[in-house]
Amino acid sequence: MENIISVKNLVKKFGDFTAVDDISFDVKKGEIFAFLGPNGAGKSTTIKMLTTILNPTSGNIKLNGHDTADDADAVRHSFGIVFQDPSLDDDLTALENMNLHGVLYGVPGKVRKERIEQLLNFVELWDRRNSLVKEFSGGMKRRLEIARGLLHHPTVLFLDEPTLGLDPQTRNHMWSYLQNLNKEEGITVFFTTHYMEEAERIAQRIAIIDHGKIIASGTAAELNAKTGKSSLEDTFLDLTGKVIRDEDANATDRMRNRSRMWGGRR
Amino acid sequence: MKTIYILWLREIKRYLRSRSRIIGSLGQPLLFLLALGYGLGSVFAKAGEGNYFQFLAPGIIGMSIIFTAIFSGIQMIYDRQFGFLKETLVAPVNRLNIMIGRTLGGATVATMQGVLVLILVTIFGFRPYSWALVPVAILFMLLVALLFAALGATIASLLDDMQGFQLIMNFLVMPLFFLSGALFPLDGLPAVLGAIVKFDPLSYGIDSFRILLVNNGSFGLGLDFVVLAVCTAAFLGLGSYFFSKIQI
Numbered sequence: 145m146e147n148i149i150s151v152k153n154l155v156k157k158f159g160d161f162t163a164v165d166d167i168s169f170d171v172k173k174g175e176i177f178a179f180l181g182p183n184g185a186g187k188s189t190t191i192k193m194l195t196t197i198l199n200p201t202s203g204n205i206k207l208n209g210h211d212t213a214d215d216a217d218a219v220r221h222s223f224g225i226v227f228q229d230p231s232l233d234d235d236l237t238a239l240e241n242m243n244l245h246g247v248l249y250g251v252p253g254k255v256r257k258e259r260i261e262q263l264l265n266f267v268e269l270w271d272r273r274n275s276l277v278k279e280f281s282g283g284m285k286r287r288l289e290i291a292r293g294l295l296h297h298p299t300v301l302f303l304d305e306p307t308l309g310l311d312p313q314t315r316n317h318m319w320s321y322l323q324n325l326n327k328e329e330g331i332t333v334f335f336t337t338h339y340m341e342e343a344e345r346i347a348q349r350i351a352i353i354d355h356g357k358i359i360a361s362g363t364a365a366e367l368n369a370k371t372g373k374s375s376l377e378d379t380f381l382d383l384t385g386k387v388i389r390d391e392d393a394n395a396t397d398r399m400r401n402r403s404r405m406w407g408g409r410r
Numbered sequence: 411m412k413t414i415y416i417l418w419l420r421e422i423k424r425y426l427r428s429r430s431r432i433i434g435s436l437g438q439p440l441l442f443l444l445a446l447g448y449g450l451g452s453v454f455a456k457a458g459e460g461n462y463f464q465f466l467a468p469g470i471i472g473m474s475i476i477f478t479a480i481f482s483g484i485q486m487i488y489d490r491q492f493g494f495l496k497e498t499l500v501a502p503v504n505r506l507n508i509m510i511g512r513t514l515g516g517a518t519v520a521t522m523q524g525v526l527v528l529i530l531v532t533i534f535g536f537r538p539y540s541w542a543l544v545p546v547a548i549l550f551m552l553l554v555a556l557l558f559a560a561l562g563a564t565i566a567s568l569l570d571d572m573q574g575f576q577l578i579m580n581f582l583v584m585p586l587f588f589l590s591g592a593l594f595p596l597d598g599l600p601a602v603l604g605a606i607v608k609f610d611p612l613s614y615g616i617d618s619f620r621i622l623l624v625n626n627g628s629f630g631l632g633l634d635f636v637v638l639a640v641c642t643a644a645f646l647g648l649g650s651y652f653f654s655k656i657q658i
Contacts, residue, residue, distance in 0.1 A: 235424045249502060
């Protein structure tokens, strides 16, 4: 099968900190791919580069046949994303958020209306469509983001810890919808999660990143076989160690901010 | 085109939904108008400059426009902090159109605010010398609003959080306002101040309001227009450039 995402020698440095250290991997078309790693391992940084909002220090990325550096617009047409942190406009209603997204992605008016109704029904927010997003709970916002990410029928859907803070019912509901979409429409799903059983159950292939390097990849069974453990959770701990990581993304962010505020001299 | 429209509409909706913002940003111009307009009125009249309230009103309109416009541009920092900026940045749309949509929206909001202040000062006794020129004055308000919304967006593209906000207020917005001739006549100024005033784009905006509303200007409407238009184009270009460089 052809590769829908192809990453070669990707590096991202913030000052002298290397967040992503020369990684290469491929995701096949129609695959459900899990990208796992402890906090601060480089997951979100990688996703930001895949989704064109952060420029790599070196290396290249092809998504749906387009290079993120040369043809960012074509890449942007190809994917949908549910970010780790909320990215809705709190002062607009659910419907207005959906509509704005549809317009930005050039979904024609009639199709847009139909799909918005269908998707909001699916995430069970249709009755609340005219409520301001700031009145929503965390779980409702997440559901709305998922609906929004699917509105333009992307070829690849990125989900950065999509199930964080969702109850098992919603989680289950969401995954069965996504698996169905994956099967019927061939949408490639690329997700990160901290729930290992979720990755084991849902993902067809897994890559584990730690300290900016990919340390293992394959199916859950292959990874388990490699370490001789019986569950992905144990495999993960075996591969990444048991030391608790501090998320130093904040420190990194602050450093980047400072360097950017003063015109990036460093 | 649709991108521009939908982002413009977003700004308008957000504005109309935040009543506290509308009312809150009327308080400051009102305070300036009443305290200075009435407080300095008699001194101004004794100096032979005429009615200070009439003189001050266009300056206060300019003040509400520059504050609202720059603030609406700066709001992009909130969008960055609360995540919405990412939604627009991953969308397959031209960055210039995002910038134009936002800036037009912010400028429209600032113009509405300027018109509100115009209505307010009229209630307190301000009389434009020709009602027919008021629509033209509103067009100039829009131009001034565009200029400063673009400036605000340019600054916002360079900052990541609100920590620099105080810096901008104190070292940019306040000087732009106080050195613009919003509060004092431009003739007979000390040479240094007179020269500084000429470098402040807001001076030309206030001057155009004064020409159109109370028939009392210094630079002439033609020069006002040229300076405002050139500055607006420059900041729109600069803002779009920095905006296109934003990374999250």
